[in-house]
Amino acid sequence: MAWSRSTSARLFLLLAGLLAPFAAAIAQAPSAHIGVERQLAITIDDLPWVEFALSSETEVDTRQQRMVETLRTFDTHAIGFVNEDKLERDGVVEPARVTLLARWLDAGLDLGNHSYDHNGLHATAIDVYERSILRGEPQTRALLAARGKPMRWFRHPYLHAGRDDVTRLRLAEFLAAHDYRIAPVTIDNGDWIFARAYIGALNAGDTTLAQRLRTDFVEYIIAKFAFYETASRRLFGREIPQILLLHASALNADTLPALLEAVRERGYAFVPLETAVADPAYMHADGYRGGAGISWMHRWALTEVLPKDFYQGEPMVPPYVLALAGVEGE
Secondary structure, X not given: OOOOHHHHHHHHHHHHHHHOXXXXXXXXXXXXXXXXXXXXXXXXXXXXXXXXXXXXXXXXXXXXXXXHHHHHHOOOOOXXXXXXXXXXXXXXXXXXXXXXHHHHHXXXXXXXXXXXXXXXXXXXXXXXXXXXXXXXOHHHHHHHHHOOOOOOEEXXXXXXXXXXHHHHHHHHHHHHHOOOEEOOOOEOOOHHHHHHHHHHHXXXXXXXXXXXXXXXXXXXXXXXXXXXXXXXXXXXXXXXXXXXXXXXXXXXXHHHHHHHHHHHHOOEEEOOHHHHHOOHHHHOXXXXXXXXXXXXXXXXXXXXXXOHHHOOOOOOOOHHHHHXXXXXXX
């Protein structure tokens, strides 16, 4: 189907509204980011936890508590994105798993919707996808409401944002109708690959390998920061507030103290997601319609048709980690 300019403009306006806060905040953003610290919003996907099948409930509880305490101690304002199917065992909601989310909120952190079962938009009919978003709400919405907070953020599973304007427009209208805003990502990475290798090392009792993975992971993520800082300067002529994607895993529970300290040493202040997306950069059009789940920094660059060297030099997961995780590539 051919789309008119008015329809394309309508899609852009809807997506911009889902990605950015109110116009007043956007108008004030330039002065808010001049001559101040770098800013970072931390987002954690796949709550309440990724590794239920590979860990005991006690291990999950201990690791999640450690992660929450670290995020609280560093005053991160982090937001976690929930798959509510992970609250269930054999189709029944486990109160102990709901408690993991309550602990998150009680530490001053936020929660958003990551769909019920982490189904990717590119492999799912749009009506099924929409139902998964709604099915992913009840427990999380109730926990937020009990604390006077709204359910307002949605994160695409796999960062699959739609391969055509028809799907994108329908999803944008659906999200707007349910008062959701899209949570983008600028610092994407392969932490899930490291995490898969790491939980294997822990379960095998290989402490030497686990230590190597922790050290290499922090170095890898900091290298990602350097890459995306440069990308920001090339794309916008300045450094915009960054949005980091991590996952709720044993790896991040164990490495967050060192990682956040390293990030702070790079001059970052931790800010809520809403503060990060108030920057005008997040109003940039996303013209990418490919099948990959990629950083918004890359989406914007592809929209601008920047040369290939823009993407060169991005740090990759080391081959030994890929092999341990049984993954062919990042």
